[in-house]
Amino acid sequence: MDFGLSEEHEAFRDIAHRWVESEVPKSWARELEADEHNYPFALWDKFTEAGFHGIGIPEEYGGQGGDVQMQMVLARELARSLGGLAWIWGITSFAGSKSIGIYGTEEQKRKYLPDIATGKLKAAIAFTEPSGGTDLLGGMRTTAERTDGGWLVSGEKIWSSSAHVADRLLVLARTDKTVEKKHQGLTLFWMPAQQEGVKITPLAKLGMRSMGSCTVHMENAFVADEDVLGTPDKAWYTLLPTLNNERIMVGAFCLGVIDGVLEDALSYMKERKAFGKVIGQFQALQHYVADIATMRTTTELLMNYAAWKMTTGQECGLESNMVKLVASENANKSADLGIQILGGMGYSAETDMQRYWRDSRLWRIGPITNEMVRNGIAESLGLPRSF
Template structure:
């Protein structure tokens, strides 16, 4: 077995690392985060200039090529410095590039994918309902009713990332009142954010501040047939592939945060003098640091396997969930230990550790709570459904 990156992948990783060090070092990310409700449009545009938004999009549709593993390499390097701000790339990558790439018609791909690749269009995902959280289908109250030439949508969504700046919302709605199964009768739509009847409100939150998370209200919003994604009534079966990609990409973001935490911890352990010797000579802190490295390698292997399986067209649901759990919990624990290593300065807003912790803490909750992810793993391994 060969777990190493190819020469081409390693060269790509180094290229991204150099770009990050020049264009968005950790200090710049810390300054960006202070502008809580300001979306970093300029940073998004600079990513477009170097072709990052085209990663994972076929060259035939204006993209840069690459697979799910290339997505992982890219967002990991971005997040090492940017932390949660890296999700401005990630949300477009799966909600736009992969969703349209997986399910779009040829006309939709030729029209939309070049716009994703060049950064001229932004996408948001709008599937979660206020009453349900992870229970997407059990409380799905947003409806789409047939109308001449399209559909009329009514309902409300929450935790819709970057909806306030998106051009399109990848939205899940019920299109059949009484389906035989709750997994049936649902449809995916590409809802123009500026369509009449759409309203977005940002939610103040602990971390991931620049990216923006929104409540979305839909009041008699008309969406033409040409913006239905995939076959009507089959959304849930399609959405699973998109959600697996989301978990893989977000796991890689958490791993990037873990990389950044390890760098900051090592620097401080090497530099700080206490009781006449370097902080890094303290045995308990060496254990903290060793645990960070163990978490890093464990997450890396799981993420690479999940990304490889999806790129090969293999089932990756269990692997995506495992990767998401290990990466998110590893990043949160490492950042918390990092704050402890820094002592009082770890609690200061001028240091990176607190930013990493606040951003990483979300990933134990979303896009699926780790408790629910564990339930799914157990069910896939043969135990009865627990929910």
């Protein structure tokens, strides 16, 4: 069974690798990430100029084409330098091209996908609620009521990354309170972000600082009927395939972080001297990089397998959960070892190890906690639901 990269994917990886080295070096990524109060529009513009917003969008809608594996190749290469800031590309790729591209109407695709592909439209995801966290369905308090020509949405979302600069919000809300099960009666809205009834407030956080994560407060915010995605009250069934894509994409970002960690660790170990020799001769540190390299290969194999299954139309829910779990823990552990290898410089803001650690720590929590991922894997093996 061969689920490796094709010649086309390999060629694209080389192009993306050279582009990252030239256009978004790690030194610039450190500067961008440190500026907590300013969204990096210059980075977004570079993605636009390179045509990356169009990856995964069919050419008939103004995109570059490309399958899931192509998206993962790009995600990995971007994260190698940018770390969590690569999610600036990933958010709109998921919220826009993947969501509208999969379950949007033909009219919605023709209206929005060209603007997404050309970088004219930024999107943000507004699913998580303050009272819910991982218990997304049980904690859902945001509601939408019908009105003339559309819906009025009220509620509050949290950790909506880049919402403060977004043109559209992908909002999940309850539209039927009389359902038997929590996953029923939900509707997905493609809401204009900059409108009356929407208040967006940035939050301070540990990593991915300049990207910005926000609370979104909605009070009778209007969404037209034409901006409902999928069938009203059936959103959860529609969302499941795209959630698999998101988890595989997280795996690709984490893999890119491991790439960056290993690059920096090896470079430092070949130059830094202590006790009369380069520290790359020290057995303990050699074991650390051996562990990092092994975690990288393990993550790569699992991610490519999950992406291959999705690309070929196979069920991949279990594999997407597994790759999210393994990749996030491997990336965070690799970054932690990277800090240990660099010692005091690993803790310094002058290097990237601390940035890789801070950014990868989030992926053990979101978009779903690794504890909940393990619950799902265990349930798939025939064990009773634990929550």
